[in-house]
Amino acid sequence: MIQVRDLKKNFGPKTAVNGITFTVERGEVLGFLGPNGAGKSTTMRMITGFIPPSEGAISIGGHDIVENPLPAKRLIGYLPENAPSYSDMSVSGFLHFTAELRGLRGDAKKKAVHRAVEMCFLENVLHQSVETLSKGYRHRTCFAQSIIHDPEVLVLDEPTDGLDPNQKHEVRTLIRQMGEKKAIIFSTHILEEVEAVCSRAVIIDRGRIVANGTPRDLKMRSEQAGAVTIGLVDGNGEDVAAKVRQVAGVERVTVLGERPLRVRAFPKKNSGSDDIARALAELAKKEGWPLQELHVEEGRLDEVFRSITLPDTKKEESK
Amino acid sequence: MSNILTIAKRELRGYFASPIAYVVIVVFLLLSGICTFKFGRLFSNGQADLYWFFFWHPFLYLLLCPALSMRMWSDERRMGTMELLLTMPITPWQAIIGKFLATWLIVGISLLLTFPIWITINYLGNADNGVIVASYIGSFLMAGLYVAVGAMTSAITRNQVVSFVVSLVILLLLVMCGWPTVTDLFVSWAPPPLLDAIAGCSIWTHFESIQKGVLDSRDILYFVSVMAFCLFTTSTIIRAHRAG
Numbered sequence: 001m002i003q004v005r006d007l008k009k010n011f012g013p014k015t016a017v018n019g020i021t022f023t024v025e026r027g028e029v030l031g032f033l034g035p036n037g038a039g040k041s042t043t044m045r046m047i048t049g050f051i052p053p054s055e056g057a058i059s060i061g062g063h064d065i066v067e068n069p070l071p072a073k074r075l076i077g078y079l080p081e082n083a084p085s086y087s088d089m090s091v092s093g094f095l096h097f098t099a100e101l102r103g104l105r106g107d108a109k110k111k112a113v114h115r116a117v118e119m120c121f122l123e124n125v126l127h128q129s130v131e132t133l134s135k136g137y138r139h140r141t142c143f144a145q146s147i148i149h150d151p152e153v154l155v156l157d158e159p160t161d162g163l164d165p166n167q168k169h170e171v172r173t174l175i176r177q178m179g180e181k182k183a184i185i186f187s188t189h190i191l192e193e194v195e196a197v198c199s200r201a202v203i204i205d206r207g208r209i210v211a212n213g214t215p216r217d218l219k220m221r222s223e224q225a226g227a228v229t230i231g232l233v234d235g236n237g238e239d240v241a242a243k244v245r246q247v248a249g250v251e252r253v254t255v256l257g258e259r260p261l262r263v264r265a266f267p268k269k270n271s272g273s274d275d276i277a278r279a280l281a282e283l284a285k286k287e288g289w290p291l292q293e294l295h296v297e298e299g300r301l302d303e304v305f306r307s308i309t310l311p312d313t314k315k316e317e318s319k
Numbered sequence: 320m321s322n323i324l325t326i327a328k329r330e331l332r333g334y335f336a337s338p339i340a341y342v343v344i345v346v347f348l349l350l351s352g353i354c355t356f357k358f359g360r361l362f363s364n365g366q367a368d369l370y371w372f373f374f375w376h377p378f379l380y381l382l383l384c385p386a387l388s389m390r391m392w393s394d395e396r397r398m399g400t401m402e403l404l405l406t407m408p409i410t411p412w413q414a415i416i417g418k419f420l421a422t423w424l425i426v427g428i429s430l431l432l433t434f435p436i437w438i439t440i441n442y443l444g445n446a447d448n449g450v451i452v453a454s455y456i457g458s459f460l461m462a463g464l465y466v467a468v469g470a471m472t473s474a475i476t477r478n479q480v481v482s483f484v485v486s487l488v489i490l491l492l493l494v495m496c497g498w499p500t501v502t503d504l505f506v507s508w509a510p511p512p513l514l515d516a517i518a519g520c521s522i523w524t525h526f527e528s529i530q531k532g533v534l535d536s537r538d539i540l541y542f543v544s545v546m547a548f549c550l551f552t553t554s555t556i557i558r559a560h561r562a563g
């Protein structure tokens with residue numbers, strides 16, 4: 001549905017987006033991750049046709065956004081950053097207005113507004129002026145606008161920004177549900193969100209894609225990924241660590257904490273985590289350790305994120 | 320076409336949701352009345368015409384049109400709704416025309432609401448209604464020009480005050496460059512064709528001739544082409560702003 005090829009954007013001498021390529025198919029939710037200023041919003045503005053790319057091509061459902069903007073824009077629902085809306089309108093007036101711009105009339109318009117209002121829980125504020133709404137409601141009003149025509153493509157720029165935890169949860173659930181039938185791109189800098197919602201994620205840093213894969217793939221890049229953690233109700237840290245170090249395939253061991261005693265074993269290259277886990281379980285039984293937990297680490301997204309995006313930022317600062 | 324209508328409707332509702340439309344209409348009616356009956360010496364000059372009513376329009380519009388148009392695009396930029404509007408399946412032209420028409424219509428409504436003055440004149444004596452109709456049309460066209468200049472300046476900035484001041488200055492220059500006191504400044508050194516060109520750009524010159532009751536195609540062409548030029552410039556400014 002969404003195809004982006006070699007996308008570049010320069011603002012004067014500054015390059016905000018520097019050669020981004022990806023595709024999103026129907027049924028996919030693509031998470032856009034990256035530090036502030038990475039170029040997420042700029043990329044989304046180009047995809048939705050608000051700003052023209054300096055180089056590269058974007059096609060939405062086969063329509064080029066620059067050459068053939070109207071059919072492409074019809075397929076897209078867009079929630080811009082900071083969720084703008086006309087403050088002098090009521091929620092209902094605003095949604096009817098956007099429905100009309102989407103070409104909906106009469107009964108179809110009424111139904112579309114009703115559906116969007118229901119999905120975004122806006123019944124209580126329907127006739128309230130947008131100006132007087134709390135930030136969460138204003139955000140959902142703009143969100144409702146983006147799904148009013150039941151679009152095949154959704155572009156959401158920080159859709160959970162400024163919401164309280166319950167609202168965040170609702171919006172994530174909504175995105176995940178809609179992602180089954182639509183092609184969705186959403187940007188965020190909240191990492192749990194990516195794990196909770198996305199089928200795939202790209203990490204962007206200074207205008208480039210620095211990682212691309214399923215949340216699981218990305219987590220595997222973490223240093224922790226594949227390490228085996230064993231936890232005992234109590235015990236002697238040094239003793240336990242020494243014994244764990246003897247297990248075949250273990251490269252090194254760190255003690256995470258005493259009481260409960262938690263020890264992490266990092267596997268050697270080429271040796272399987274599962275084998276180590278099995279060996280550790282047997283070891284615990286043999287030694288009679290009061291076992292509390294034993295699991296293979298999946299890796300952590302924030303660690304991956306930091307290890308990919310931080311070193312470069314630091315380099316730049318020191319210059 | 321229906322997109323233009325949708326946008327114009329929203330714009331109109333916006334004007335009436337805030338006090339701005341009411342303020343402009345009431346102030347226009349008040350000042351029209353005062354100017355006509357007080358400064359215009361309507362009753363003392365013994366004629367039944369609306370010369371003095373229309374005489375003040377270039378000045379009234381100078382304040383009222385920029386007050387209406389100043390937020391047309393600057394607010395869209397400031398609130399970020401421009402991003403919403405221009406990612407809808409519409410062309411930028413539809414948005415530009417829709418907003419322009421809505422604002423022009425507000426001035427048109429103010430103008431229509433002055434009909435009691437027209438009735439009064441007819442009651443007082445034998446008015447030349449042909450001249451009056453021509454003047455109304457001319458005044459409405461002139462208002463379109465003012466609003467188009469305001470549309471252009473509101474696209475430059477996200478600040479309404481800046482938009483107001485810049486359009487006021489541009490319009491003032493356009494009015495004054497037809498005055499003899501101003502053209503006299505150039506008479507000594509400027510070649511006559513240039514003088515004519517400067518005076519030909521003036522709102523004053525063109526409105527003056529319409530006020531005499533002749534709707535000359537050249538005057539109409541002047542108003543329409545300045546409008547077209549300003550709206551075209553508006554679209555260029557918006558495109559440049561989007562391109563970054």
Ligand SMILES: Nc1ncnc2c1ncn2[C@@H]1O[C@H](COP(=O)(O)OP(=O)(O)O)[C@@H](O)[C@H]1O
Pocket residue numbers: 011014015016034035036037038039040041042043563
């Ligand atoms: N209109 C603009 N003019 C100049 N620079 C811009 C403009 N928009 C964005 N930028 C710059 O481009 C970079 C990327 O911004 P943005 O896409 O908003 O990042 P993100 O959404 O990932 O935080 C930033 O350094 C920002 O300052």
Ligand SMILES: [Mg+2]
Pocket residue numbers: 040041042081
């Ligand atoms: Mg952003």
